Amino acid sequence: MESHPHTLDTPASGGTVSYGRVAQEGLDVSHGVILYLEDICVDFDGFKALNNLTLDIGVGELRCIIGPNGAGKTTMMDVITGKTSPKSGQVFFGQTLDLSTMTEAEIAHSGIGRKFQRPTVFEHHTIFENLELALKVNKAVWPTLFARLTGQQRDKIYVTLELLKLEKLYKRQAGLLSHGQKQWLEIGMLLMQDPKLLLLDEPVAGMTDAETERTAELFNSLRGKHSLVVVEHDMDFVESIALDGKVTVLCEGSVLAEGKMQTVQNDPRVIEVYLGR
Numbered sequence: 702m703e704s705h706p707h708t709l710d711t712p713a714s715g716g717t718v719s720y721g722r723v724a725q726e727g728l729d730v731s732h733g734v735i736l737y738l739e740d741i742c743v744d745f746d747g748f749k750a751l752n753n754l755t756l757d758i759g760v761g762e763l764r765c766i767i768g769p770n771g772a773g774k775t776t777m778m779d780v781i782t783g784k785t786s787p788k789s790g791q792v793f794f795g796q797t798l799d800l801s802t803m804t805e806a807e808i809a810h811s812g813i814g815r816k817f818q819r820p821t822v823f824e825h826h827t828i829f830e831n832l833e834l835a836l837k838v839n840k841a842v843w844p845t846l847f848a849r850l851t852g853q854q855r856d857k858i859y860v861t862l863e864l865l866k867l868e869k870l871y872k873r874q875a876g877l878l879s880h881g882q883k884q885w886l887e888i889g890m891l892l893m894q895d896p897k898l899l900l901l902d903e904p905v906a907g908m909t910d911a912e913t914e915r916t917a918e919l920f921n922s923l924r925g926k927h928s929l930v931v932v933e934h935d936m937d938f939v940e941s942i943a944l945d946g947k948v949t950v951l952c953e954g955s956v957l958a959e960g961k962m963q964t965v966q967n968d969p970r971v972i973e974v975y976l977g978r
C-alpha cells in the first residue's frame with residue numbers, strides 16, 4: 702500500500718507538534734489542558750457522589766483513575782459527558798468549551814468519546830462494516846452515507862484494523878468475536894470518530910489475562926496520540942499503562958491522592974481505603 706499509516710496523523714498545515722491531529726482541531730488547548738473539572742458536586746438525594754472534585758487532564762495524557770466502589774468514578778464520567786448535571790462546579794473542555802451548558806449530543810460531537818463497560822457492537826455486521834458504520838456516524842461524512850468509501854476513508858479503516866490487530870479478521874461477524882475482541886472493536890469504532898478525549902470505564906473487566914495484556918499494549922500505543930481517561934480496578938493493568946504518568950485516586954467523591962503509580966501505591970491513605978483491602 703502506498704500510503705503510510707502515519708500520513709493520517711500528520712497535521713496538514715505543518716504545525717509544530719504533535720499530539721497527533723486529535724487534539725488540535727477546533728479546540729483551544731493552548732494551556733496544554735484538555736479537560737478541567739473544578740469543585741464539582743453531584744448530589745443524589747442528599748448523598749454526595751462527587752464532593753468538590755477538582756482535576757485536570759493534559760493534552761495527550763493517559764490518566765488512570767482508581768478508587769473503591771462508589772468513589773464516584775463513573776459519576777465523574779457522567780458529568781463530563783453531560784449525562785448527569787452537577788449541582789455546582791465547572792467542567793471545561795479545552796480552554797473555552799463549558800460542558801455544563803451543552804447537551805449530551807453536543808458534548809459527543811465536540812469530541813468526547815466514551816466506552817461503557819459492556820461492548821456494544823453491531824453483532825450481525827463484520828468488523829470492517831462496524832468500523833465503516835462508526836466512521837459514517839460522524840456528521841462530517843453524512844453526505845457520503847450511501848456513497849462508496851473514499852480511498853482516504855478506507856485507509857483510515859485499515860490503519861485502525863492494524864492498530865487493533867484485527868486486520869486478519871476484518872470479514873468476521875462481530876457477534877462471533879471474543880469479549881476482548883469486541884471491546885477492541887468498540888474502541889476502534891470510537892477512534893473512527895477522531896475523539897479528542899476518550900473516556901474508558903473498566904475496559905478490561907471480564908477479559909482473560911492475555912486479552913488484558915493486549916489491551917495494555919493497545920492503550921500504550923494510543924498514548925500521546927490521544928487524551929485518555931481510564932478507570933480500572935485491575936491494578937496490574939493500571940501499572941502496565943500508567944508507567945511514569947499520573948494516577949488519580951478517588952474516594953468519597955473527591956481526589957484522595959494523585960501522583961506516580963508507585964507513590965500512590967505506597968500512600969498509607971490509599972492503602973487504607975483501597976489497595977490494602
Ligand SMILES: Nc1ncnc2c1ncn2[C@@H]1O[C@H](COP(=O)(O)OP(=O)(O)OP(=O)(O)O)[C@@H](O)[C@H]1O
Pocket residue numbers: 745750768769770771772773774775776777
Ligand atoms: N443515579 C443515581 N442515583 C443515586 N445514587 C447514585 C446514582 N448513580 C450513582 N449513585 C451512587 O453514587 C455513588 C458513586 O457511584 P459511582 O458509580 O460513580 O461509583 P464508582 O466509583 O464508579 O464505583 P465502581 O468502582 O463500583 O464502579 C455510589 O454510592 C452510587 O450508589
Ligand SMILES: [Mg+2]
Pocket residue numbers: 774775776902
Ligand atoms: Mg463505576
